[in-house]
Amino acid sequence: MNKERLYEKLNDFKRASARLNDALGIQIDDxxxxxxxxxxxxxxxxxSWKVMKMFLExxxxxxxxxxxxxIKEAFTYGLIEDxxxxxxxxxxxNKTSHLYDEDQAKLIYGKIKTHHSELLSSLCEKVEEEMKRLD
Structure with missing residues (x-):
């Protein structure tokens, strides 16, 4: 596994996570x-899972x-906690990719806002820490 490629993927992930957090800050009017x-x-x-995979490799x-x-290996390694x-x-x-139900979408939106975005942000930080430790 190429370290530079891992850093590129990590930076892509960090930007995507930041954009997700930006979107979560928008008031819901529509x-x-x-x-x-x-x-x-x-x-x-x-x-996120591709970064975990590349890191583990x-x-x-x-x-x-x-x-x-x-995810299971990342947990075993200590890259994620939950x-x-x-x-x-x-x-x-997977649910969001295969069917669209407005009530389900709102439920998942709530989980993104309250739990998922935090887990994604924590992963960014943890991978950066681990990369520095391994250097």
Whole structure:
């Protein structure tokens, strides 16, 4: 695993996470805000598990192929602290990608705002810490 490529992916993830947090700061006046936040969440989640996967591969853990296996290995490694909430976030991400129900979207929006965005931001910080430690 190329360290420079990992840093590039981490920076992409950090920017996506920041944009998600920016979107969460917008007052909800229209359904388009829900839609925009959910789309940013989908993108940010995809980058998050790919960053975890690349980081784990960089440290020599190569048996991670799917988001679920990556989350489990990241928890075992100590990269994330709350495996259950990460798996819940993965399920929410899958729900938003495959069907659209307004009530479900609002429920997931609430979870993005109260839990998911914090987990994503914490991952950014933890990967940066670990990269510095490994340098």
């Amino acid at each position: 359904d388009i805000v829900y839609d925009g936040v959910i789309q940013r969440f989908e993108f940010t989640f995809e980058l 960089y440290t020599g853990i190569t048996d991670v192929k799917s988001p679920r296996s990556t 495996e259950e909430h990460w798996l819940d976030m993965m399920i929410d991400r």
